[in-house]
Amino acid sequence: MTRTIRIGSGGIGAGDRVEPGVTLANSGFVDYMGYDCLAERTLALAQVRKVADPSAGYDERLPKILQLMAGFIGSGGRIAGNFGAANVDAAGSVTADQLRSLGLGGTRIGLIHGDDVLDAVKAADCELPERGCRISDVSDRLISAHAYIGAGPVAACFDDGAQFVIGGRIADPSVWVGAICHALGWPLDDWDRVATATLVGHLLEGGIGRRPGADVSLPLGYPLATVTEDGAVEISKLPGTGGPLNVPMAKLSLAHEIHDPTRYLTPDVVADVAGVWFEQRGDDRVRVHGATGSAPTDTYRVLVGLDLGWKVVGEVSFGGPGCVERARRQADEMRKLLANYADVVDETRYDIHGVDALFEDAYQGGYPADCRLRVASRVLTRDAADEIADVYWRLYGQGGGGVTRMIDRNIGVTPALLPRNAVDIEHEVISA
């Protein structure tokens, strides 16, 4: 009999809503669920939480997801995700505790380690091309470095009997690739198969119905894929959920955040998706064809988290005739004031936005009835942030109102490349 996997998308980014995935898991239409829980900044922020509290730094939705997925897990469903963020061990321990309290003691949990490569990027003194410097130039600002790791350890955890697999910075599509290759017995060096699985993961992690102009009805459904051993792929979604799943939508999902389509680089493969094409096979069912692959590059992409100080943002509104001109005069005023702080301010930008926030329907003078000046500065220290926020009180100057001021940490992430042989990935399977 031809082996088949039915796998769903449970989440497509940091802090995503849990409900669509739960609905999908509990539908009986899928055997596996994949979760991508991380956006680019998520790991650096998680690392900051972990430094403040060694038991934190994982995806805080985890206990809730486990609770809502208890039925799926109890009936043998399998789940993989990068829930661990910066703290896979803490995520594993929370997962074990929660599974036991749900009466699912004994469930096997896979844990994946090795994506934290802070020491390795320091040792290699990696180049940071977007910042035009090397690691050693920003050593006092380093927060984190995480390599995008591949599907191998995910598949290995499932091979070793895990039902719930937790990693840190597993690359978005690799979460699904690991499950698919495990379930279908696809070797991880069969590049065309791995490219096909990567395309499936890519389409699932992009979700559906989130594109401009989409005629989206609610509740939005998350997609699922049916993949057979011979490489046939169909993407679909649950009946009765919203978000059209058609060829135009699939094309946009295909192109989502891929750069050169002949070289879609993941830790698992260099996938060529330029020749991918789709075929509508019924309502909300699309067949997927045409991915090919070759061996991955010999480097891992790494995101390096940097403490770049603070952002200070202030706003003020002006209304009625001449509001835009007064906002511009206020911006000029702020430029003059902030010129005195050039030694602590890296950069300031000025924007004016707004339409009808002040007067409801009382003003009949046409658009804009008001506008809002936004001033945003980047500074290096908290003291400087406080000082600049004080200057922002002067936003009250040209008769404007509703001044707000906000100070935020400026945690940046920037890419780097690290040789594969500098990264040791390990997995283990524990019992809840």
Next chain:
Amino acid sequence: MKLWEVADFSCGDKADVANLSAFPKDEAHWEAFKRELTADKVKAKFGSLVKGTVTRYEYTASKGLNFVCTGALDGGVSISLRVDPHGKSYGDLFGDIDIDI
């Protein structure tokens, strides 16, 4: 004609790189898309927003164009001072490009 009238289009971000993709709603427009929608045109449309380069790639079978813009996000989502640091709204400006079909 505006691009939004004749294309399905989208945008995304990776670090300081934005990508913009467009697929003709009617595949008969594919040749016109390739002729009209050049990297230079996209670069000109985005003006000072894109400080780096714009490179065009093709989805040959699905008939679509992808534009990769470097230095496009004021340093990237985490660093940018812009109102929309992801550049999620870039699709709106992209869709405003004039295209002669």
